[in-house]
Amino acid sequence: MKVKSNGGNRPRIVEWIDARLPVFTYLQREYGEFPMPRNVNYLWSLGAIASVFFAILMVTGIFLAMHYTAHKDLAFDSVERIMRDVNWGWLLRYMHMNGASFFFAAVYIHLLRGLYYGSYKAPRELLWIFGVVLLLCMMASAFLGYVLPWGQMSYWAATVITNLFSAIPLVGDMLVSWILGGYSVDNPTLTRFYALHYLMAFxxxxxxxxxxxxxxxxxxxxxxxxxxxxxxxxxxxxxxLTAKDGFAIVVALIAFSLFTFFAPNMLGETVNYVPANPLQTPPHIVPEWYFWPFYAILRAVPNLWIIDAKLGGVIAMGASILVLFFVPWLDTSPVRSARFRPIYRGFFWVLIAAIVALGWAGSRPPEGAALWVAKAATLYYFAHFLVVLPLLGRREKTLPLPASISAAIKSGAA
Amino acid sequence: MRARRMIRPLAALMLAGVGLWLAPVRAAEEIELPRIKWSFSGPFDRFDRNAARRGFEVYTQACQFCHGLRFLSFNSLAALGFDESELSAIAAAREVLDGPNDDGDMFKRPARVSDRMPPPFANEKAARAANNGALPPDLSLMIKARNGGPDYVFGILTGYDKAPQGFAVAPGLNYNRVFPGHQIAMPRPLSAGAVTFTDGTPASVEQAAHDVVTFLAWASEPTLEERKRVGTRVLLFLLTFAALVFAIQQRLWARLH
Known part of the structure; x- marks a missing residue:
């Protein structure tokens, strides 16, 4: 399809700027003419949706920072002040809280889309790797941000997560007090987490x-x-794509509004409306839903030989994300899309079931059925990437690929 | 191929795991909370003003001697329909610590409507000393800070009962059906007729508990009504906008086929 260039009749000011810094040419090339395969479905809108939620987090975050006080005696009250006294403060804060959940939801679907359609395969390995780096940054930022309201779960989540670093042999304890700025979570922890949370956005x-x-x-x-x-x-x-992504974004915003305006605390923990109390541990410390699968992996590892359960859990949790970096090379199949890989497709849904099961287990205390489900699902999670992907790629009999996208569209297969 | 045969049992196993999601948490004991139809729980609902005003009367007559509302100012009660003279009277009935004055002394004075509600005790130690070692929590966020929210607080207020046969209640504690562990430091706060309502509503325990929970729900989130009102408008806009963008998108893509 021929695209009409707008190059000939641009205003002189645009020409003047463009000759010196070609932003208009760049925008025209990358967001005007940029060729998109015509058979992409709505799963290809998740990147745009995630960007919108990131923008929402940035903007609301900057305004929240104007009213927030990072001090252990004032942080909780300053958040309540935002909720009650700051103009539209309740909206800023509820959008920020739920925006984080929706950012993660969008990115998780985006990531699984990549896994299903083999979007990480050559030549897109670096694109995928930057995506995994993004996920790591988001997780760090979400954790740091969760500590700021200084409620009970903020405080105890900070305690539990920073304590994980003490599992590292020799330097662990030193590292923990270096991160905390003391021997326990306290004011220095809060102020540095605030600074780092703001930094992470950029x-x-x-x-x-x-x-x-x-x-x-x-x-x-x-x-x-x-x-x-x-x-x-x-x-x-x-x-x-602007129209298609536009529609997808509005639908995502509708879902986001349902939570923000009608169930703003549904995804949060009620106990975080109790001010932090270092002398009273909540009966059940759980992270936000988007960390449940990782939290389950952390607690699924038993004592193994010379590695105790804590170190083993930390290694497993770290590895569960690090393994994603190697997916482009672990998957040995030359075929990208699961549409033409019937067996991989089955394993993909087993992986989804394992992740959902891990999520469930991560929201419960690590005992009884939850612990066994977590162990089984953790084993499958790693087996999927380390065993299934390499072996299946060599042995799977894939379906014949269509000659071209237009051939597939004509035969009704796209 | 061998792998194909492995998928089904694996998927079944994982699905069984997911199925457990539906199973309830096996807590040490399930406590059934009362399920009340609250005036403020639906997507378009508002706080029942009369109930909330009566609830404030319950608070002043039965709760405020031990429990603070530190995030509320007297002014904010205007949202419940108290007029200026009523607010001044409510504020003037309470004393706040002010100062230092020109001699460098702290002094007590009657509260003004712009003051926050004064705490019932000077500090945590004083609160514990007066309450057998227990600390009565501030109620500003109580409805948001407990699982079950209004139903839980209603359950606590109406859950006082004789301990069942063989259940030993420790000295200084009281039996409560809803409280985790069933032993609560707070003595029964409401009894029939202990509160008098200015609008003449008979003050049964259930009525008083219902009204004070409505008041505390408002206190926990005074912006709830604004949130739902704005939310309805935002949704109406987004739904209309979605229809428009969808129509544009369909027309555009139809050109291609």
């Missing part, structure tokens, strides 16, 4: 930049997992 923005630049070089994958061969297999980003 780190994430930068990594999103790298992720998007990498995307615009290797371009989007599509549900068939084969590269577009001719111009009629692609559509220009604008207006086709």
């Amino acid at each position: 780190v994430i923005a930068a990594v999103i930049g790298l992720h998007v630049i990498a995307l615009h070089i290797v371009r989007s994958n599509n549900p068939l997992g084969i590269e577009p061969k001719s111009a009629d297999e692609t559509v220009p980003f604008h207006p086709y």
Whole structure:
């Protein structure tokens, strides 16, 4: 499809700027004409949706920072003041709280989309790796931010998570007091977590930049997992994808509004409305839902030989994310999309079930059925990446790939 | 292929794990909370003003001697329909610590409507000393800070009972059906007729508990009504906008086929 360039009739001021810094040419090329495979489905809108939630977090976060006080005696009260006395403060805070949940939800679906359609395979390895780096940054930022309201769960989550570093042999305890700025979670911890939480927003923005630049070089994958061969297999980003992503974003915002306005505390822990009390441990310390699967892996590891359960859990939890970095090389199949990999497709859904099971187990105390489910699902999680992906890629009999995207569209397969 | 045969049992196993999601938490003991139809729980609901005003009367007559409402100012009660003279009278009935004055001394004075509600005790030690070692919590956020919210607090207020046969209640504690562990430091706060309502409503324990929970729910989130009102408008806008963008999107993509 031929795209009409707007180059000839631009206002002189635009020409003047563009000759010196070609922002308009860049925007036209990367967001106007940028070719997108015409068979992408709505799962390809999750990146745009995630960006919108990141923007919401940035903007509400900056305004919250104007009213928040990072001091252990004042933090809880300053958040309550935002909720009650600051104009639209309740909206800022509820959007920020639920925005974090929706950012994670969007990114998780985005990531699973990549796994299903093999979007990490050559030449998109670096794009995938920047994505995993982004996930790590988000997790750090979410944890740091959760501590700031200084409620009971803030305080005890900070205690439990920072304590994990003490599992590291030799330097563990030293490292923990270096991170905390003392021997327990206290005012120095709060002030540095605040500074780092604010910093992380810009780190994430930068990594999103790298992720998007990498995307615009290797371009989007599509549900068939084969590269577009001719111009009629692609559509220009604008207006086709701006409209499609636009609709997807509005639908995501509707879901977001249902939570923000009608169930703003549903995804949170009630006990975080109790001010932090170092002398009273809550009966059941749980993270937010988006950390449940990792929390389950952390607690699923028993004492193994010379590695005690705590160190083993920390290693397993770290490895559960680090393993994602190697997925482009662990998956040995030359075929990208699960559409043409019937057996991989089955294992993919087993992986989803394992992650959901881990999520369930992570929300419960680590005992009885929850502990066994966590152990079984943890084993499968690692087996999926370390055993299934490498072996299956070599032995699976894949379905024949269509000759081209347009051939698939004509036969009704796309 | 062998792998294909492995998928089904694996998937079944994982699904069994997911199925456990539906199973209730096996806590040491399940405590059934009363399920009340609250005036403020639905998506378009508002606080029942009359109940909340009566609830404030319950608070002043039965709760305020031990429990503070430190995030509320007297002014904020205007949202429940108290007029200026009523608010001044409510404030003037309480004393707050002010100062230092020009001689450097702290002094007590009657509260003004712009003051926050004064705490019932000077500090935590004083509160514990007066309450057998227990600390009566501030109630500003009580409804948001407990699982079960209003139902839980209603359950506590109406859950005082004789301990069942063989259940030993420690000295200084009281039996309560709803409180975890069933032994609560707070003595029974409400009894029939202990509160008098200015609007003449008979003050049964259930009525008083219902009204004070409505008041405390408002105190926990005074912006709840604004939130739902704005939310309804935002949703109406987004739904309309979604329909428009969808129509544009469909027309655009139809060109391609």
